[in-house]
Amino acid sequence: MPEGGNPVIGLLGGGQLGRMLCEAANPLGIDVAILDEEKAPAKQAHDTGRHVTGSFKDPDCIRKLATVSDYLSVEIEHVETEVLEDIERNGVQVKRPDGSTAIHRPPIHPSWRTIRLIQDKYLQKEHFRTSGKGIPIADQLPVASDSASLRDVAEKFGFPFMLKARKGSYDGRGNFKVNSEADFEAAIKALGGLSLYAEKWAPFVKELAVMVIRTEDDKGNLRNCVAYPAVETVHEDSICTRVFMPPRDVPEAVCESARNLATQVISTLWGRGVFAVEMFLLEDGSLMVNEVAPRPHNSGHYTIEAVPQMSQFKAQLHAVLDLPVPATLTPRVSSAIMLNILGGATPSAHHKLVQLARSTLDDSMDVYLHLYNKASKPSRKIGHITLTGSSTIQDLQAKAKPFIDLVDEIRL
Numbered sequence: 001m002p003e004g005g006n007p008v009i010g011l012l013g014g015g016q017l018g019r020m021l022c023e024a025a026n027p028l029g030i031d032v033a034i035l036d037e038e039k040a041p042a043k044q045a046h047d048t049g050r051h052v053t054g055s056f057k058d059p060d061c062i063r064k065l066a067t068v069s070d071y072l073s074v075e076i077e078h079v080e081t082e083v084l085e086d087i088e089r090n091g092v093q094v095k096r097p098d099g100s101t102a103i104h105r106p107p108i109h110p111s112w113r114t115i116r117l118i119q120d121k122y123l124q125k126e127h128f129r130t131s132g133k134g135i136p137i138a139d140q141l142p143v144a145s146d147s148a149s150l151r152d153v154a155e156k157f158g159f160p161f162m163l164k165a166r167k168g169s170y171d172g173r174g175n176f177k178v179n180s181e182a183d184f185e186a187a188i189k190a191l192g193g194l195s196l197y198a199e200k201w202a203p204f205v206k207e208l209a210v211m212v213i214r215t216e217d218d219k220g221n222l223r224n225c226v227a228y229p230a231v232e233t234v235h236e237d238s239i240c241t242r243v244f245m246p247p248r249d250v251p252e253a254v255c256e257s258a259r260n261l262a263t264q265v266i267s268t269l270w271g272r273g274v275f276a277v278e279m280f281l282l283e284d285g286s287l288m289v290n291e292v293a294p295r296p297h298n299s300g301h302y303t304i305e306a307v308p309q310m311s312q313f314k315a316q317l318h319a320v321l322d323l324p325v326p327a328t329l330t331p332r333v334s335s336a337i338m339l340n341i342l343g344g345a346t347p348s349a350h351h352k353l354v355q356l357a358r359s360t361l362d363d364s365m366d367v368y369l370h371l372y373n374k375a376s377k378p379s380r381k382i383g384h385i386t387l388t389g390s391s392t393i394q395d396l397q398a399k400a401k402p403f404i405d406l407v408d409e410i411r412l
């Protein structure tokens with residue numbers, strides 16, 4: 001980190017994750033320069049005049065961002081990595097105040113290697129499977145988008161199976177559940193033209209997620225992987241709608257296994273930062289890795305209020321800048337629920353829920369509303385509510401019922 005003054009982290013992407021990163025950076029005097037479209041949610045939360053307007057997939061814009069940044073990081077994995085690799089190897093040219101030029105090489109965390117690997121969900125999981133660390137994943141196969149290829153998959157995996165886009169997917173938008181041959185045509189219509197792979201259906205009883213802070217020295221030697229508590233994530237139509245900490249009805253030993261597995265997974269990657277490990281919990285108590293995100297994650301939003309000493313956003317700042325991170329991450333509360341506010345059928349469908357969050361004062365449950373100032377569109381993540389309590393997750397869930405009912409109502 002530069003001596004004195006405010007370090008500048010150049011961030012590729014300026015959505016809600018970048019916005020919450022900025023909210024964590026503001027009191028620490030850390031400057032975030034954002035590359036995204038004008039008035040992106042993150043740019044509204046912080047502006048010291050260094051933002052770059054453009055796309056995080058545009059090499060020229062990424063170079064421009066690099067010239068104003070001491071470090072580079074991401075809030076989204078779907079960025080252009082060729083240019084990041086080139087910046088690491090060759091740097092970018094910057095002008096000194098005296099008019100001369102110099103080569104500037106901002107460290108990139110997490111590494112472009114990690115980002116590139118994670119971008120391709122099939123290769124990502126092959127990497128974990130072959131890492132020698134005993135990381136279980138669902139059986140998977142690359143597949144062409146034609147009926148004959150899908151029939152081959154069905155013979156190997158049976159029905160249902162999940163057809164997935166290898167790249168560019170989020171909130172389940174690249175997924176198609178294939179229940180029978182009758183679905184082939186619709187699956188090809190939905191995902192045809194993309195590079196695809198198929199996954200054997202994971203008959204999970206629950207989904208869990210663990211955030212991990214990964215630190216390493218400037219030579220790339222792993223220092224530590226520190227796991228947050230395991231949480232339960234609930235997805236509806238492949239999109240995360242709610243998160244429970246601790247997971248409901250999951251033995252402590254399983255939560256501990258999830259944390260251990262998550263640290264194993266993240267130890268196979270490169271660079272510093274925070275990572276999410278999404279997992280399936282199967283009937284017999286075993287775990288399977290679904291995918292990894294190389295950045296703050298929806299399942300970690302609860303840490304803003306539940307682990308304020310080191311929220312996932314503060315953790316990304318500390319990891320990137322190589323500032324200290326705690327050896328253990330213990331929540332300040334005994335239970336937390338995070339509810340996503342997803343856009344409903346009409347632009348005002350979520351207003352009742354927002355109003356309830358604004359107007360609730362409850363001695364036994366704290367309510368924290370986060371709106372991202374994004375236009376409402378059906379199923380778009382436009383905000384979230386975190387509820388924290390000092391009793392069990394079951395008690396908190398009972399108290400949160402009016403909130404959960406409204407979340408369900410918006411999705412109807």
Ligand code: ATP
Nearest residue numbers: 138162169170171172173174199200201202235238
């Ligand atoms: P994200 O927004 O988390 O990046 P994504 O678009 O990358 O989502 P996945 O995480 O691959 O999508 O899948 C989304 C959800 O679909 C999972 O959380 C799970 O609920 C379901 N799902 C995915 N793969 C499988 C599988 N093999 N078997 C059963 N369900 C699955």
Ligand code: MG
Nearest residue numbers: 169170171291
């Ligand atoms: Mg994903």
Ligand code: MG
Nearest residue numbers: 171278290291
């Ligand atoms: Mg996912």
